[in-house]
Amino acid sequence: MPNTRAPKIEVLELKADFVKFVLSDTDTSVANALRRVMIAEVPTMAIDLVTITENSSALQDEFLAHRLGLVPLRCEPGTKFVYNLDCDCEDNCEQCSVTLSLDVSWESKAAGRPDHEKDLPVFVTSSDLVSHDPRVGPVHFASSDIIDASQDDGIMLAKLSRGQRLQLTAVAKKGIAKEHAKWSPVCVATYQFDPIIKVADDVSATLTVAQRQQVVESCPVKVYGLDERTNNIVVRNRLECMYCDECTNVASSLKLRPEDDAVVTVTASQDRFIFSVETNGTIDADQVVQQALEALSLKLQTLRNELINVKQKILAAA
Secondary structure, eight states: OTTOOOOEEEEEEEETTEEEEEEESSOHHHHHHHHHHHHHSSOEEEEEEEEEEEEOSSSOHHHHHHHHHTSOEEEOTTOOOOOGGGOSSSSOOTTTEEEEEEEEEHHHHHTTOOGGGTTSOEEEEGGGOEESSTTEEEOSOSSGGGTTTOSSSSOEEEEEOTTOEEEEEEEEEEEOTTTOGGGOSEEEEEEEEEEEEEEOHHHHTTSOHHHHHHHHHHOTTOOEEEOTTTOOEEESOGGGOOOOOHHHHHHHHTOSSTTSOOSEEEEEEEEEEEEEEEEOSSSOHHHHHHHHHHHHHHHHHHHHHHHHHHHHHHHHHO
16 A cells, blocks of 8 residues: 555653653644544543532532532543443443532531631532442542642532531533543643754854854753763753744854854654643543544544445445
């Protein structure tokens, strides 16, 4: 097959909630398709229905229900749920949904407080949500790195003053962010073109050390440095380049004639893309990428099958 491409992925950094990788040997159509699928077509669980029994807080029922829908829910690895529309049940069942409950009053939370804090409001957080399925639960923090820095024990939902109570039941269902953003597994999914940075050593040799230092210091993210032995300009942090053009502007100002070559040039690769993906805790970052690739592959296979069917119908009618 002519012009066959074989895209490759190289992982640069991987944590539970973050992955940085290079997608190469492909073009922007595939890179952008992968980005969009990661954002909008990787399924997760999210609260979809809320039944409020009592709400004497300052928040309106619909405001609170919307806030609950945005609380990330994490499933144990291997847990499988079907879409509610595809389920055989009439309303919801354990195959397609999970029930969570919350019942908090000011009195229950304020009990045991020191006297000087007795009259302060209490916080209702995601940690007060009780899941009826041990395989699914709310994500209180996206990563363990921010737990110690947080003053709360989860995502803030509401505040209750003396005499106030919040009691509700919520039903979480499987979905994708194409339907509603609350089902998106990521908070960041971006890519940038891999920078191609070239230093013209012959031009660098004609500059003074002060002029070379001027080029180096023009970069706000410290992409360049000076070689300790030769004092020539060298590229040290290529992947940090953000295409601000500060270095190329300085390089242009140092040219004796407009037609002369610049000491540094920065261009964008058209077949290498640096992805940064940060999740909200519902799914590990590597699983987001893997499931997005599977979803994209299924789309292409479905399209291929449809084209084959159309071709067969045309040939049969001829």
